[in-house]
Amino acid sequence: MQVVGLTNEQEVIVIDQARPFRMNEYLIINDPALDFPKGEVVETQSFNRFLDFNLEKGIVGPEVFKALKDSLDYDIAQHDVHVAKVRLLERIQVPVRPGTDVREPLFEEVSSFLVKGQPDQSLVLGVIQATDNLAAGMPATLQGRARLLVDGQVRDQDGVPFIFDPRAMQQYPHIGIFGGSGSGKSFGLRVFLEELMKLRIPTLVFDPHYELTFTDTPANSPPGYRDLKFEERFKAFQVGQDVGVNFKDLNTRDLLALLNAASGLSEGMTSAVEALHKNHDTHTTFSGRIDDLVTALEGGEGKGGASGEARGIPLSSVKGIQWRLNRLFRAGLFTNDIKPIEAALRAGQLTVVQGPIWMLNVFASYVTGTLYRQRRDYKDAQFRREPGVYFPPFVLVTDEAHNFAPKGFEAPAKSIIKEIAQEGRKYGVFLILATQRPTLLDETVTAQLNTKCVFRTVRASDIATIKEETDLTHEEARRLPFLRSGDTFISSAIFGRTVPVRIRMAKTCSPNTENPFDELGEQVQVQSDGFLTTVGPVLAKYGVFNDAQLIDLTRDLAKQGHSYTVDALRSRLDGLVEAGHLEKETFLGMAQYRLRSGA
Amino acid sequence: MADEWVMQLQRLNGRLSGELSDERLGDRTQRRETLRQIGELRPLNRLNGEALAGRFEDRLLVGVDGTINSFGSHFPYYVDFLRALAKPSRGEGISLKDIHCPLPPEDEAEAEIALRNDNEVRQRKLANLEVQAALAAIDAYRPAVILMDGPLVRFDMRTKESFSILREKVIQENILLAGCIENIESKVIASVMGDALPSGWRNRYDRDLLWRVLDYGEVLEVARPAKGTARQGQDADTATRIRTWFMQSSREPGVVGLDLLEEQAAAGVSWLADYLFTISPADGRGIPIWLDLVDREVRLTHAELEAYVQLLDPQVRRVFASKRDARFF
Ligand SMILES: Nc1ncnc2c1ncn2[C@@H]1O[C@H](COP(=O)(O)OP(=O)(O)OP(=O)(O)O)[C@@H](O)[C@H]1O
Numbered sequence: 001m002q003v004v005g006l007t008n009e010q011e012v013i014v015i016d017q018a019r020p021f022r023m024n025e026y027l028i029i030n031d032p033a034l035d036f037p038k039g040e041v042v043e044t045q046s047f048n049r050f051l052d053f054n055l056e057k058g059i060v061g062p063e064v065f066k067a068l069k070d071s072l073d074y075d076i077a078q079h080d081v082h083v084a085k086v087r088l089l090e091r092i093q094v095p096v097r098p099g100t101d102v103r104e105p106l107f108e109e110v111s112s113f114l115v116k117g118q119p120d121q122s123l124v125l126g127v128i129q130a131t132d133n134l135a136a137g138m139p140a141t142l143q144g145r146a147r148l149l150v151d152g153q154v155r156d157q158d159g160v161p162f163i164f165d166p167r168a169m170q171q172y173p174h175i176g177i178f179g180g181s182g183s184g185k186s187f188g189l190r191v192f193l194e195e196l197m198k199l200r201i202p203t204l205v206f207d208p209h210y211e212l213t214f215t216d217t218p219a220n221s222p223p224g225y226r227d228l229k230f231e232e233r234f235k236a237f238q239v240g241q242d243v244g245v246n247f248k249d250l251n252t253r254d255l256l257a258l259l260n261a262a263s264g265l266s267e268g269m270t271s272a273v274e275a276l277h278k279n280h281d282t283h284t285t286f287s288g289r290i291d292d293l294v295t296a297l298e299g300g301e302g303k304g305g306a307s308g309e310a311r312g313i314p315l316s317s318v319k320g321i322q323w324r325l326n327r328l329f330r331a332g333l334f335t336n337d338i339k340p341i342e343a344a345l346r347a348g349q350l351t352v353v354q355g356p357i358w359m360l361n362v363f364a365s366y367v368t369g370t371l372y373r374q375r376r377d378y379k380d381a382q383f384r385r386e387p388g389v390y391f392p393p394f395v396l397v398t399d400e401a402h403n404f405a406p407k408g409f410e411a412p413a414k415s416i417i418k419e420i421a422q423e424g425r426k427y428g429v430f431l432i433l434a435t436q437r438p439t440l441l442d443e444t445v446t447a448q449l450n451t452k453c454v455f456r457t458v459r460a461s462d463i464a465t466i467k468e469e470t471d472l473t474h475e476e477a478r479r480l481p482f483l484r485s486g487d488t489f490i491s492s493a494i495f496g497r498t499v500p501v502r503i504r505m506a507k508t509c510s511p512n513t514e515n516p517f518d519e520l521g522e523q524v525q526v527q528s529d530g531f532l533t534t535v536g537p538v539l540a541k542y543g544v545f546n547d548a549q550l551i552d553l554t555r556d557l558a559k560q561g562h563s564y565t566v567d568a569l570r571s572r573l574d575g576l577v578e579a580g581h582l583e584k585e586t587f588l589g590m591a592q593y594r595l596r597s598g599a
Numbered sequence: 600m601a602d603e604w605v606m607q608l609q610r611l612n613g614r615l616s617g618e619l620s621d622e623r624l625g626d627r628t629q630r631r632e633t634l635r636q637i638g639e640l641r642p643l644n645r646l647n648g649e650a651l652a653g654r655f656e657d658r659l660l661v662g663v664d665g666t667i668n669s670f671g672s673h674f675p676y677y678v679d680f681l682r683a684l685a686k687p688s689r690g691e692g693i694s695l696k697d698i699h700c701p702l703p704p705e706d707e708a709e710a711e712i713a714l715r716n717d718n719e720v721r722q723r724k725l726a727n728l729e730v731q732a733a734l735a736a737i738d739a740y741r742p743a744v745i746l747m748d749g750p751l752v753r754f755d756m757r758t759k760e761s762f763s764i765l766r767e768k769v770i771q772e773n774i775l776l777a778g779c780i781e782n783i784e785s786k787v788i789a790s791v792m793g794d795a796l797p798s799g800w801r802n803r804y805d806r807d808l809l810w811r812v813l814d815y816g817e818v819l820e821v822a823r824p825a826k827g828t829a830r831q832g833q834d835a836d837t838a839t840r841i842r843t844w845f846m847q848s849s850r851e852p853g854v855v856g857l858d859l860l861e862e863q864a865a866a867g868v869s870w871l872a873d874y875l876f877t878i879s880p881a882d883g884r885g886i887p888i889w890l891d892l893v894d895r896e897v898r899l900t901h902a903e904l905e906a907y908v909q910l911l912d913p914q915v916r917r918v919f920a921s922k923r924d925a926r927f928f
């Protein structure tokens with residue numbers, strides 16, 4: 001390997017005849033005068049001067065080279081020349097001299113660029129690409145830290161692990177996870193969360209997809225790979241069912257946000273709420289007030305008339321509020337509170353909050369606001385040397401982040417997320433935000449994400465945003481549309497550059513990874529089984545029956561309380577035939593059914 | 600007013616199309632019949648795996664090519680860089696270099712020749728360099744086959760002494776020597792045919808007689824030698840005699856020539872024609888790929904030439920720099 005051509009202080013061209021270069025592999029320029037500059041391959045090419053592409057000259061067919069091989073054992077590939085553009089990891093004072101020898105590095109020569117943390121105290125997220133030749137020289141503590149899943153096959157760690165020390169977030173806070181559909185965001189997020197659980201870092205997760213639980217283990221997971229009892233380190237809560245809003249804690253603004261989330265509020269309704277809601281209202285007092293007002297407005301003056309401040313509020317607005325309040329109440333939002341969430345976080349658990357996105361958004365705003373305030377109050381008190389109630393630092397995580405903090409318009413949780421993005425670092429509250437559409441994420445928030453994991457991205461506008469918001473080079477950005485699921489560029493202020501990583505195999509999996517079409521098949525099975533139990537006894541009475549008797553059959557079934565049209569019955573029976581419970585023969589153009597024994 | 604060029608071109612066209620017409624030379628079928636009188640016209644066999652594997656056993660194929668690159672262009676103000684390469688199918692190869700410059704003349708006689716035809720002088724040097732490379736390759740590799748780029752007669756004429764040595768050596772060591780000719784300029788058919796020559800074929804070039812006459816993958820194995828001359832004081836028996844075969848080895852119209860030593864051709868080397876056909880790209884120039892590879896390797900790049908020229912002192916270099924380099928258009 002040697003340097004050729006025009007060089008400068010940042011980049012050199014390296015050629016080698018022995019083997020092709022790999023993207024992102026590390027190389028050392030063997031020049032003691034420059035203190036052995038280190039570089040990373042950012043572009044690769046191979047060339048054979050006998051196999052150039054020249055339409056005018058015509059193309060030499062492979063059979064000619066095969067004949068040379070067969071007769072003379074002559075291999076044209078010996079003339080391959082491999083070319084790499086190598087970007088130096090650190091600037092040097094003068095350009096590298098052409099002709100300088102280049103070699104593969106030893107692990108310790110590049111370890112400071114690759115490893116920035118202790119694996120036991122950090123998030124071990126995956127393996128740095130093209131570092132397999134360095135792996136042998138790694139200390140034992142870095143070996144066997146992660147497995148990889150490639151084309152469905154489990155592989156051992158084949159390179160240097162990518163280690164992210166959460167302590168570094170003190171200086172460079174917040175993480176973004178970007179990538180198109182199916183690029184590996186959720187999978188990657190899961191790995192982040194597993195690692196946060198490993199370190200018992202209190203984490204609050206909003207999960208609109210109901211996928212972030214950690215009980216299940218992937219079917220192909222090698223024995224022993226799941227080394228922690230994740231089921232003890234996380235808690236999942238459903239909004240409305242397990243957790244909710246303590247109505248008393250709501251200020252008017254929160255309440256407006258909640259009602260608005262249930263269904264958009266008109267201006268009249270907004271001012272009505274502002275007029276009617278009082279501090280320390282419970283759900284009972286507030287809804288009672290609304291109900292009374294409705295009755296009063298409907299019943300004219302009856303019942304002593306509306307209270308003073310309610311005068312002039314149109315009935316339609318009050319009814320609108322009533323309807324929204326009921327919707328939230330029926331969803332269970334006011335039946336519970338957020339105490340279980342607080343408790344889980346205090347216990348250092350990963351706390352997953354699940355719910356439909358419309359509700360989650362408002363709920364997130366409420367919970368995050370409350371908890372962030374607790375943490376902030378504690379830290380501020382500490383700062384003033386006053387006693388305060390302890391609340392731990394925590395990490396806030398959400399998928400579909402562009403719904404929570406959208407660019408260009410308001411959303412309930414947006415202001416609190418923005419506040420954490422800008423100030424959270426001071427209080428030890430950090431964000432991990434995943435989204436398919438970085439372009440739609442609020443730009444103040446995006447700008448605060450000091451580490452960005454960029455997965456496969458195809459949309460040009462998103463690529464443009466990513467180029468603007470990260471230090472991805474032109475070449476890397478060009479590769480974005482072609483990344484495999486699970487491959488990511490991690491652009492981090494902590495590393496000072498972009499590191500290509502394959503996210504490790506997760507140790508857990510989401511409960512609903514079942515292929516939806518398999519699920520359909522199973523449902524059909526279940527349905528036809530159900531059908532069989534209802535119609536089975538009636539069919540058994542008939543034993544053998546034909547098309548013409550179906551009408552009688554429907555009548556008999558109707559008597560049992562199961563009503564079918566003849567057509568519907570016929571198609572259900574065909575289902576049973578397919579499932580193997582019935583036999584069907586067509587005889588003289590007429591279908592004849594026979595119940596299988598044992599069915 | 601008629602353009603003088605247009606008129607002259609019309610006349611030229613008329614003359615040539617007459618001379619090359621089927622009426623004059625015979626149609627394709629007639630020509631093929633006539634050609635069969637001087638040798639076998641047969642389809643070439645594309646050799647495959649097994650036939651190929653056994654052919655060379657462990658011996659090599661060597662391709663020989665030469666090149667001249669010049670610095671400066673006006674006589675006598677130029678330096679020629681001559682290089683010959685004998686490239687074996689395994690191993691480094693033999694690369695020989697020479698410099699030719701008519702300045703200053705080494706002696707009166709040379710000055711005299713140079714003045715008349717310096718090009719011939721350098722061509723002789725090059726031919727000799729190629730033959731020397733072939734000889735060195737024999738010592739180094741004892742190959743099975745040596746392929747020269749161009750007609751063998753070129754060496755026989757331009758560097759007779761060393762070519763005789765080569766010829767004797769290959770015969771003695773049982774090495775097949777062949778020359779591949781991309782642009783045939785010979786009149787082999789006319790000379791070999793003797794009395795049987797149709798009157799319209801008198802003095803015609805082979806390429807004109809053979810134009811679109813052979814099918815792709817056919818060879819005309821001419822059965823008699825046509826070329827070669829005796830060395831001074833040598834009798835006709837030991838004189839160089841060269842047979843030329845013609846092959847349609849690519850889909851491009853126009854045949855290529857294959858020169859063989861008479862002694863070796865007579866012993867039956869049809870397989871060599873088959874082999875060379877097998878390693879000639881169908882869409883190429885019709886010459887075996889091996890000579891393409893040698894050609895690529897022997898050539899000097901402009902950068903290499905520049906680097907060597909820098910070794911001359913500036914005031915010496917100035918002598919060769921032509922005014923051309925400074926002109927505007
Ligand atoms: N690190 C990885 N190793 C192996 N396979 C992976 C990895 N990451 C993702 N995959 C594969 O790609 C599939 C899609 O990944 P994932 O569900 O994370 O996509 P996504 O980016 O969240 O997409 P969406 O935006 O549609 O939710 C996974 O089911 C898995 O099969």
Ligand SMILES: [Mg+2]
Pocket residue numbers: 185186187
């Ligand atoms: Mg996802």
